Amino acid sequence: MKQRGRHRRRRRARALRAVLAGTALSLTTAATLISASQAEVADGPGPLRALDLPAARSELRLTEHRVPAHWLDRLSSAMGRPVGAEAVLGSADRELRDAADCAAEERAALPVAPAATRAYCWSEDDTRGWRPGAVTTSQDASADGRWGGHRVILSAWSSDDRDGHGDSSGEGGPAPHRDAAPPPADRPLSRIAFVDADDPDRPRHVSALLVVPVDGGRGYRSLGSPVSGMVWYRDKLLVTAGAGDRDTLYVYDMDRVFRAGAGGRSAHGHRYVLPAVASYRPADGAPRPAALSLDRTAGPAGVIAGERVPADAGRPARLWRYALGADPARTGPLAADAAGRVDAVEAYETRAAGIGGVLAHRPPGSDRTGWYLTLAAREPGGRAVLGRQDGADAEVTECGADRSKHCWSGDTGSLAYDRRTGEVWSQSGRALFAVPLASIDAALR
Template identity: 30%
Template sequence: MLFAVTCGAFIAQTPSPAHAAAPKPGRYKFSYEPADPKLLGELDEKLPNASVGGVLDGANRSGRACEAPVERREVSFCWNDDDAATRKWMPQGITTSADATADGSYQGREVLITSWYDTASGGEEDKGARITFIDVADPAAPVYRHVILAAPTHGDHGASFTPIRIHAGGLAWYGDRLYVADTWRGIRVFDLSHIWRVDGDSPELLGLQPDGTYQGYGYAYVLGQSGLFRHSTDDGEPGLRFSFLSVDRTGGPDALLAGEFAEPGDGTRLARIPLGSEGMPARGDDGFVRCEQIHVVGIGSMQGVAHVGDRYLFATSDGDGNGGDLSSWTPGGKTVTEHDVFPPGPEDLSYWGPDKRLWSLSEHPGQRFVYAISAG
């Protein structure tokens, strides 16, 4: 069923593009590269481990209710003044506890997680990527805390960690694992049992220091990477660009969805990656994870995807000064686009199944909103 026309929205229909040869999903694969378990174990021993609930109990920032300029808005909020205006960090991905579990809660909490990347320029240090845990028990008055992402490594004085310098354009939370899009490498994995409390009093330092302290660029918590699903292809198939991620709980075994941003968008693809019984992408007898489906969508400037019923819904950007669009697509069917549904700079999508809501966020300073709309 297609979206109905809403007040102020213009709907355009375009046929899906034709292609000479459909991509073969089995040629798109991933090899798993786990973090050194000894390093993870040493860091777990040296640093206090925190739960998601513990991080939220110590939330040190508050959002505020605001009216995001979106169609079919059900709830929205804004960051605090610093996060709303900063040009140092750019928000990108979003996922929710309704991705993590079927009933919508995690450790008894209703939670959003967003990602940000450091826009470092002009000689500034690139601090990589961070995520934000947001308690939305009261979405009109959310509380939240930023956590830096880091990769375990062998330091000069023992187990340490380094920044993860990626765009972090998409997130997918499933069970106890957080998946983060790495544009050209594949999908990074973070086990939420490795949230480490650090000293956090030195904004310019990360990892183990000569004085024996562990620093987190001024943040109190670090989330350590537990692995990487590195992407490759067989037989000359062009590799995927990992611009956004989501969890697919619709139509068959649960899966990850990964898609591509491109402009004008001819040939852009959407991959479905099946999840196994332990909540990790399922590896075959040859040790590789292989895509279950590869769809050629052909939509330009895609920023996020959600699978709702028989439709794939895409958030697409339309330049700095224009509202973002929402496209509905079914394999083999037409693309139906509602224009100016979102604020300028829409990003990732996440479907909150129990409430039939789409969550998203916008990136531009001064126009940053986090919002949920009816999925129709």
């Protein structure tokens, strides 16, 4: 049986490589036809410029705010006991399709160069009315790379459909306890898809609505903003909030997932609800992180953040790092002082515009950390740029006969590094994909 399974995986791997190679070839050909205005990209944004840390601290400082414990207790009494990883992943019954089974227009969202070596597609029924956001994996969460014994990918999605009609996934289902107060219908929706990746041939998923407790824990509202950045560290999930929210990051407890009420009425058809347990608030006018990732390669683990600045803003963007803490008195995962203040431990300026994803990685034996960035396309429907910077240099990938720099996916997706396989995960359109970091480095050379 095991031998047949190995042969089946090898055949699928060969088929996938052929499909992705063919897709990359056709997309590379298409890239040569990109208009001159899009192909004319500078060789790179130049090296990073280190910021004076004491001055940067005041601008990048966050303050932790905890959701009161009695609010969470009241919400728990209304929704029942939280469920664990086994219950959540055990109910995952929606399948992702292997890239070999994806339509051509779905594979068109994949990077041109370097090409993905693993890719899956979401069903149109599961994503209609929803936009893809950030990605993180259980490799970020724990030393053994598992959550509750499972390999898991988390995929964020947002919808402007405030009534939840964009969700036709049929994820609602009966639950044995009464509803909490439903979220107001005048806010956009945000959700996390839990992907069971134990079997890479048949990944399955189920979604939970991201919410924030309100009214003393008597109800909750939707997070209501796109999740462009996300980090999973230990039992906490850190997600970005949009500019319309006074908080810039929200904290979710992965051991506090609740079943929605009967038929999912309190969660717009979702089976599960994930309520925030804390948040981080910036100073007025401070930069807000749009991209997040976890870095375990440069000393103690830290959260990497980047702000998204448009090309016509006339100022550089900032990249920075927060240290992670282990203080049991703190709800959030970031290292904070007794007053809940969190300061950056490293900060830079970059001339890169439209940052959508950021990843920091220091190769073993090296004293230089590379900062990998995905940068927005210059025009609607175009492709993003993938580059790398450090304090001395900068490179971007190239593709096509005209050496276009727009070689990444159709969207500037987030980046998450899987240290077990050496792959970088991202998503674009209805495609979830992985590219070896070694391939990215080769393309950047």
